[in-house]
Amino acid sequence: MEAAKALDDKHYRDSLSNVNKKGKRLWIFPKKPSGGYYKARSIVSWALMALMFSGPFLKWHGHPLMLFNVLERKFILFGFPFWPQDFKIFAVAMLTGIVFIILFTVVWGRVFCGWVCPQTIFMEMLFRKIEYWIDGDWKQQQRLNAMPWNSEKIRKRTLKHILFFILSFIISNTFLAYIIGIDELKLMMVDGPLDHLGSFISLLIFTGVFYFVFAWFRELVCIIVCPYGRLQGVMLDKKSVVVTYDQVRGEPRGKISKKEDTSHLGDCIDCNLCVNVCPTGIDIRNGIQLECINCTACIDACNEVMTKIDRPTGLIRYDTVEGVEKGEKWKLSGRAIAYSAVLVLLLGILTAFMIMRDDVEAVLVRTYGTTYQYQGNDTISNLYNVEFINKTFTEKKIELRMEDKKHANLLIIGGDSYAAAPGELVDGTIMVKVPVSQIRSSHFKLPIGVYVEGEKIKTFEAGFVAPVKH
Ligand code: SF4
Numbered sequence: 001m002e003a004a005k006a007l008d009d010k011h012y013r014d015s016l017s018n019v020n021k022k023g024k025r026l027w028i029f030p031k032k033p034s035g036g037y038y039k040a041r042s043i044v045s046w047a048l049m050a051l052m053f054s055g056p057f058l059k060w061h062g063h064p065l066m067l068f069n070v071l072e073r074k075f076i077l078f079g080f081p082f083w084p085q086d087f088k089i090f091a092v093a094m095l096t097g098i099v100f101i102i103l104f105t106v107v108w109g110r111v112f113c114g115w116v117c118p119q120t121i122f123m124e125m126l127f128r129k130i131e132y133w134i135d136g137d138w139k140q141q142q143r144l145n146a147m148p149w150n151s152e153k154i155r156k157r158t159l160k161h162i163l164f165f166i167l168s169f170i171i172s173n174t175f176l177a178y179i180i181g182i183d184e185l186k187l188m189m190v191d192g193p194l195d196h197l198g199s200f201i202s203l204l205i206f207t208g209v210f211y212f213v214f215a216w217f218r219e220l221v222c223i224i225v226c227p228y229g230r231l232q233g234v235m236l237d238k239k240s241v242v243v244t245y246d247q248v249r250g251e252p253r254g255k256i257s258k259k260e261d262t263s264h265l266g267d268c269i270d271c272n273l274c275v276n277v278c279p280t281g282i283d284i285r286n287g288i289q290l291e292c293i294n295c296t297a298c299i300d301a302c303n304e305v306m307t308k309i310d311r312p313t314g315l316i317r318y319d320t321v322e323g324v325e326k327g328e329k330w331k332l333s334g335r336a337i338a339y340s341a342v343l344v345l346l347l348g349i350l351t352a353f354m355i356m357r358d359d360v361e362a363v364l365v366r367t368y369g370t371t372y373q374y375q376g377n378d379t380i381s382n383l384y385n386v387e388f389i390n391k392t393f394t395e396k397k398i399e400l401r402m403e404d405k406k407h408a409n410l411l412i413i414g415g416d417s418y419a420a421a422p423g424e425l426v427d428g429t430i431m432v433k434v435p436v437s438q439i440r441s442s443h444f445k446l447p448i449g450v451y452v453e454g455e456k457i458k459t460f461e462a463g464f465v466a467p468v469k470h
């Protein structure tokens, strides 16, 4: 692999594309992208943004469809309420999410970054488009940047930053609506910020952060902050599908000329268009790089060039490094199928957890440190602690019933009926009495049923202790 070796000999991996030798940031002015992938990405982005911005307004049975109220520890996912007591489902979901991300990345590379990540979508599909609209394409942007502060520059910069700030404010409101709920947000607007100071300060902080990120920090989020981006080095391998340059076909690169014989050259005409459109400022021809967010802008740019010079498209394409080196067309490998099957399995387990989750969680244990008690001469009692968590939006009536027909005269004293408000945890202590005449051993089980609104959800086999000889 002469070409690959030649590329690897370069020192592009030793420094960031947007930092100069003195360590100063180089501002990136990417050329406006266009092409099939860009169109497809725009459609996906608009659909995702429509979903995100309308999300807080969507309700299910009068409650938000999605809510992530960390402060009050209230979570709603697709209309299902989750409480802190659902932590185990949350933990499984987190684990599934992590494994999912790792396996997905190993097989499909950074598809998420280019197509789904909010940072890329907001930056490339909202803020960058405003910038192109006000400042023009990359050359005009460079010219504007270099010019002294005259009326044109002041007007354009002011307009752009006002729009950036408004957009950041709208995004912040949306994020806040997912945290505190749209009703609370509306209340803040009606009552005024002083009555909801905490939420208002959060809103200002969010707006400031978003404005800073999209107006200035930009690609640095992906390059130096995002942990997912930093992990690419250990997750990607030669079989991962990534945006890649076909150096076998493209090298040696060089300008084509009608006057000279350039038949020894590869397909890359060294036009630099793929570099000019890159929002992170890299040259994909150097190979897979941490900075590449798989935005596909370089694929579109190169395809356009290839079409113009009448050569096959796909010099830059989605492919595996191995696919490029061996010249084989990418196909779903056994590994990709196996990993995808694991992903489906994990999602299945999580779905099963969600479906099997009870509306009311019940706990019944014998009171710690107690043993049997005599109630007169003919009855023995045991104490138990009970705890119920109502995980729904409606009040629930919960009852305990002794299920043992043989011992129908057993009594539950001290609260066999409870009312739990939405999200409320109620607890209590119950006493179970057994006539001495019915006791056959020192330790036996008693089935106690838990009924929610008259429907049995669970039966506890409560251990009962009694004196040895009776
Ligand atoms: S756009 Fe294509 S032809 Fe032009 S430099 Fe990039 S890889 Fe080469």
Ligand code: SF4
Pocket (backbone or CB within 6 Å): 243, 274, 277, 278, 279, 280, 281, 282, 283, 284, 291, 292, 293, 294, 295, 296, 297, 298, 299
């Ligand atoms: S190299 Fe291509 S896919 Fe990667 S960030 Fe740059 S333009 Fe996007």
